[in-house]
Amino acid sequence: MKKLLSITLIAILLLTLIPASAMAQEPVTCQDEVTVQKDDWLSKYADKYLGNAYAWPAIFQWHNQAAEAEPDKFPNQIVNPDLIEVGWTICIPTAEDATDFLATYTEGVDCMGAAAGDEVSVLYQWSGSEEEKLNTVVKPLVDACGLEIVATTTRDAAVLDTKAKSTPPDVVFWPTTAPLTLYTDLLKDLGDLGADPANYAPFWQDMGTVGGRWLAAPVKADIKTIIWYSPANFDLFGYAVPTTWGELEALVEQMVADGNVPWSMGMESGPATGWTGSDFIQDILLVQQGPQYVLNVIDGTVAYNDAGVMQAYETYGKWAKDETYTVGGATGTVSTGFLDAIYKVFSDPPEAMMVKQSGFAGGEVAAEYPDLVYGTDYDFFAVPGARGMQGGADFMMAFGDSPAAKALVAYLAGPRGAREWAGVGFDLSPNRMALGSYNDPALIKKSLALAGAAGFTPDIGDTIPAPFGEAEWKALVDYVNGEDLATALAAAAAAQADALK
Amino acid sequence: MVPKIMKQGALTPWLYLSAALLIMLLFIVYPTIRTVTLSLRDKAGAQPATVDCVAGEPCWGVLENYRYALTNPEMLQALRNNALWILLMVPGTVGAGLLFAVLTDRVRYERLAKTIIFLPMAISFVGAGVIWRFVYFLETGEGAQIGVLNAIIAGLGGQPVAWLTNSNWMVNNVSLWIVGTWLWAGFCMTILSAALKAVPTEILEASRVDGASEWQVFWRIMFPLILPTVTVVTTTMIINILKVFDIVFVMTNGLNGTEVIANRMFKFIVTNQGRSMAIAGLLIVLTIPIMIFNVRRFREQEEIR
Numbered sequence: 001m002k003k004l005l006s007i008t009l010i011a012i013l014l015l016t017l018i019p020a021s022a023m024a025q026e027p028v029t030c031q032d033e034v035t036v037q038k039d040d041w042l043s044k045y046a047d048k049y050l051g052n053a054y055a056w057p058a059i060f061q062w063h064n065q066a067a068e069a070e071p072d073k074f075p076n077q078i079v080n081p082d083l084i085e086v087g088w089t090i091c092i093p094t095a096e097d098a099t100d101f102l103a104t105y106t107e108g109v110d111c112m113g114a115a116a117g118d119e120v121s122v123l124y125q126w127s128g129s130e131e132e133k134l135n136t137v138v139k140p141l142v143d144a145c146g147l148e149i150v151a152t153t154t155r156d157a158a159v160l161d162t163k164a165k166s167t168p169p170d171v172v173f174w175p176t177t178a179p180l181t182l183y184t185d186l187l188k189d190l191g192d193l194g195a196d197p198a199n200y201a202p203f204w205q206d207m208g209t210v211g212g213r214w215l216a217a218p219v220k221a222d223i224k225t226i227i228w229y230s231p232a233n234f235d236l237f238g239y240a241v242p243t244t245w246g247e248l249e250a251l252v253e254q255m256v257a258d259g260n261v262p263w264s265m266g267m268e269s270g271p272a273t274g275w276t277g278s279d280f281i282q283d284i285l286l287v288q289q290g291p292q293y294v295l296n297v298i299d300g301t302v303a304y305n306d307a308g309v310m311q312a313y314e315t316y317g318k319w320a321k322d323e324t325y326t327v328g329g330a331t332g333t334v335s336t337g338f339l340d341a342i343y344k345v346f347s348d349p350p351e352a353m354m355v356k357q358s359g360f361a362g363g364e365v366a367a368e369y370p371d372l373v374y375g376t377d378y379d380f381f382a383v384p385g386a387r388g389m390q391g392g393a394d395f396m397m398a399f400g401d402s403p404a405a406k407a408l409v410a411y412l413a414g415p416r417g418a419r420e421w422a423g424v425g426f427d428l429s430p431n432r433m434a435l436g437s438y439n440d441p442a443l444i445k446k447s448l449a450l451a452g453a454a455g456f457t458p459d460i461g462d463t464i465p466a467p468f469g470e471a472e473w474k475a476l477v478d479y480v481n482g483e484d485l486a487t488a489l490a491a492a493a494a495a496q497a498d499a500l501k
Numbered sequence: 502m503v504p505k506i507m508k509q510g511a512l513t514p515w516l517y518l519s520a521a522l523l524i525m526l527l528f529i530v531y532p533t534i535r536t537v538t539l540s541l542r543d544k545a546g547a548q549p550a551t552v553d554c555v556a557g558e559p560c561w562g563v564l565e566n567y568r569y570a571l572t573n574p575e576m577l578q579a580l581r582n583n584a585l586w587i588l589l590m591v592p593g594t595v596g597a598g599l600l601f602a603v604l605t606d607r608v609r610y611e612r613l614a615k616t617i618i619f620l621p622m623a624i625s626f627v628g629a630g631v632i633w634r635f636v637y638f639l640e641t642g643e644g645a646q647i648g649v650l651n652a653i654i655a656g657l658g659g660q661p662v663a664w665l666t667n668s669n670w671m672v673n674n675v676s677l678w679i680v681g682t683w684l685w686a687g688f689c690m691t692i693l694s695a696a697l698k699a700v701p702t703e704i705l706e707a708s709r710v711d712g713a714s715e716w717q718v719f720w721r722i723m724f725p726l727i728l729p730t731v732t733v734v735t736t737t738m739i740i741n742i743l744k745v746f747d748i749v750f751v752m753t754n755g756l757n758g759t760e761v762i763a764n765r766m767f768k769f770i771v772t773n774q775g776r777s778m779a780i781a782g783l784l785i786v787l788t789i790p791i792m793i794f795n796v797r798r799f800r801e802q803e804e805i806r
Contacts, residue, residue: 158771264642268666271754328641334757335639335666344642351642466772477756481668491574497555499772 028066030091033073036084043436049092058098059090066091109144110410112194114403116146121400122408123152123160124173133426134173140420141411147404157466168399171408173219175394176462180210187215188398193406195413199431203456208395216395217413218430219421223450224358224459225283225390226380228342228365233350245287245385255353256324263319263326264352265333266341267477274473276338277320277480278461280356282390283383284312291388291455298463300500304472305489313485320480327352330480343368346378356383358392359427362442374442382449389453392462393430422447464499471495533785540566540778550775566779576780579760582674586681586742586761593682595735598689602697603719605690615694619687626684630751633680637664637752670758677759680748685741689734696730697723732798736791743787 031049034040042056050058060078067074076088084090093101114120126134131153142149152169154160157178163169164183172179180187191197191214197205200217208216234241237258242248255262267277285294289308296302297309323329327344328336336344342361344351346369355361365378372378382389398409411417418431422438428447435451438444450456461469475492479485541563543552554560561568570576605614621629638648639661646652651661664676700723708718724731746763749755755764762784769777 161771271750273754273756330668331639331663331666332641335663336641347644349643351644467768470768474756477666481666481757 028062028069028091029094029097030062030066031094032092034090034092036086036088036090038086040086041084041436042078042090045090045092050095050098055098058093058101061101062093062097063091109141109416110194110407110414111145111147112403112406112410114145114147114407117148118146118402118404119148119150120171120402120404120408121150121152121169122171122173123154123163123169124394125153125155125175126173127153130426133424136424137417137420137426138408138411140416141407145404145407147407149408164399170400170402170405171396171398173394173396175392177207177216177395177458178463178465179397180208180215180395183399184210184215186399187213188401189213190215190217190396190398190409190413193398193401194410199413199415199418199433201430201432201456204393204430207393207458216397217409218393219396219412219417220394220426221391221428221430221450222359222393223389223391223428223446223453224279225286225383225386225388226359226446226449227354227356227383228345228361228378228380229354230346230350230377231375231379232377233353239353241381242384248384252319252325261323261325261327261352262354264336264341264344264355265320265326266336266338267334267473267480268337272473273334274476275461276341276357277316277333277476278469278472279358279390279459280320281309281312281316281476282457282460283356283386284315285309286386286388286390286457287383288312288315291457294388294390294457294460298458298460300496304475304493304496305486310485310489313479313489317479317485321482330482333480334477339364346372359442359446380442380445388455388457389450390457390459391450392459464496466499468492468496468499536778536781536785539774540782542775544773544775546774553775566775567783569776570779570783575760576762576765578758579755579762579765582758582760583743583745583762585674586678586745587739590678590681590742591735591738593678594685594689594738595693595731597682597686598691598693598734599731601686601690602694603723605694606697615690618690621684622687626747627751629680629684630748633676633683634665634752637676639663639666665753665759666757668757673753673757673759677748677752680752681742681745684748685738689738692734693727693730696727700726729798729802736795739791740788743784 034045042059045059046052046056063074064077067077074089074091076085078084078090124131124134131151135149138149141147152159152163160172160174160179161182164179164186168183168186190208195214195217197214197217200208204218205214208214208218229241233239237255237260239251239254240247242251252262265276265280267274269275282294285297285308288311293302293308297304297306302308319325320333321330323332326333327341338357342355342357342364345353345355346365359380362374362378362380365372366374369377396409396412398405412421413431415431415433418429418433419437421429421431422434422443425438425440425443428434428443428450430450435447438447461472464472471492471494475488479488539546541550542548543550549563550565551560551562553565554562559568601614601618605611605618608614624632635647636649637651638646639651640646640648641661646655646661648661648664650664655661662672665673667673704722704726705718708722713721744763745761746767749759749761749764750767753759755761755768762780766777766780766784769780
């Protein structure tokens, strides 16, 4: 009996040892062991060793596994992937190990209690390639939690209005903050849904806050206070990128003297005709009056026919109405489509030297002229003298607080969603966690411009109520077509007073 | 003596009509009443329109939205444009329809001609708007003219014209009327052609034998006989033109002096419901005279029977 007992005891002891031995770490194979230098970060290593800056989580996790297995070799574990110290030794996995790891990587994805098969209804304006980019961004979340995203695509505010009042979508992505004022009581506080406001700069938080509740987080942004040009053409004619507004005006005169047309302007855009002119006026206001003035125009403190606005219109009109300064003169400005206006600067031979347009213009040029190289054939510079950055943004707002909705909101407002967004190149992500994850050189330059912006003013055209916006565009088109400035602006000012009272 | 089984009770006609009346009540009478009610309310429909009154400006109380519809400069432009559309386009379409009806009647390839002229009615009005936008397209830079009209003009050595974005609003409106006429002439032609065919040929032969010229035959004999049909077509066209929207929205969105009533209504439909409904109410009021005219004509025709 005693013998049996002792054999059983030994057997049990042996059995408990087996899992323990299985737990003993095997040495982890490293492709290389690098010592951290100044200005190194994980995505740099990922780009160098794994061919994809975006694969840095593999290094993050692999190194930590190596540190656990061989703490003498790798004394420092990475706690925060953004923070690696000079002098640390990092273990880089082999490419195959990295790929295997990334296939199952679910860091940054918190399902927030959502079960597989849960549906989250989403409404946005994107379609085609834009919609595909969004799907790529949320794919890790969908795969990890088994969520089903039921999407509606529409650009019609009336559709959003009908749905909001009957069967609101769980999450809506909209290019203006208008839904904030229209559906304040129906929207949920994003903090309650698991989003972290600290990931956004204060001006973004302010833009999305109504009555102390944080209702909108920007997921996509584009900067607009930039001018696109061809460095090749500039070199050809000996033009330098201007750094002050005075230099820009002198450059325009120099171009005219050389027989070149400085500007390509196109306001035609179907029901939205006039928006490019509105952007230009806003940038001129940022130069001449400053960002606070622009905010005052948006909320109605400054009337639209104020002297400052008139001065901006006159500056714009000097260039927009004259065919020595812009292609086609007034007729050209009013009749040319905004895309055609972009192409004219980069055609061969070019019809104009510069076009003031948002960041998306780069993508359009690349699509239309695939042989051109960013940096050599097309590039942008910030509007000189602008005291702030004008931009557009798409905001995420939530009508529902189901677990699936929480998962989506927390994901996009968190580090993983931000990095995925930057990596896929769906414009800029205002989420602070996105910095360092861009792959496209143009986007990197823009992200730095946005991060360094002294102030950010939302695009007037996107922020003001529709009747005021349309009156503004009408005033622009009428003015360029020859109407008296005071009359045109008076009508817009009346619409402004009416819409904002 | 009428057998009892064939006598209709006083209630029977109402039973036959009840289904149609119910549908009309639900889809026409109720929305109209609701439109008028909403037009007396503010932008969200919650409070009476008096809250939209601005201190220091004339206020029409609960009819504030109607004050906007009748005095705002954009609405006045829209009313002016609709009036011009009616004055110039109705004779245009009816005249074109009449002309085509008479001419196609006399050729061998009548059915082919009629099909081609009627074809624009078959495509959506938005589609027609998009097609004509390309026809009117203007290229101001160095590129080739891709708009048909400007390509022809440039090919003949002239200066391309801005058809939709001209500083002269009349040019823009005429461009839109051409599109409207192109769309509706086929409709007018079909109806008028049917009426023409109903004119007894003996009368026409007799008049020709009596020495009347073709012109006299048309104006003195054909036209008076088809006058009822012409009236129907004209009133239909007037109502259509009062409601015109797609052409204007797709081609110019009301810019450059081309605003119309329906476009103004659409602009406010989400942001200021009361105003939008007031403009719709105005449109109903403008259509009433035509409705009265139509009803009177039906009565006259009934009396003739």
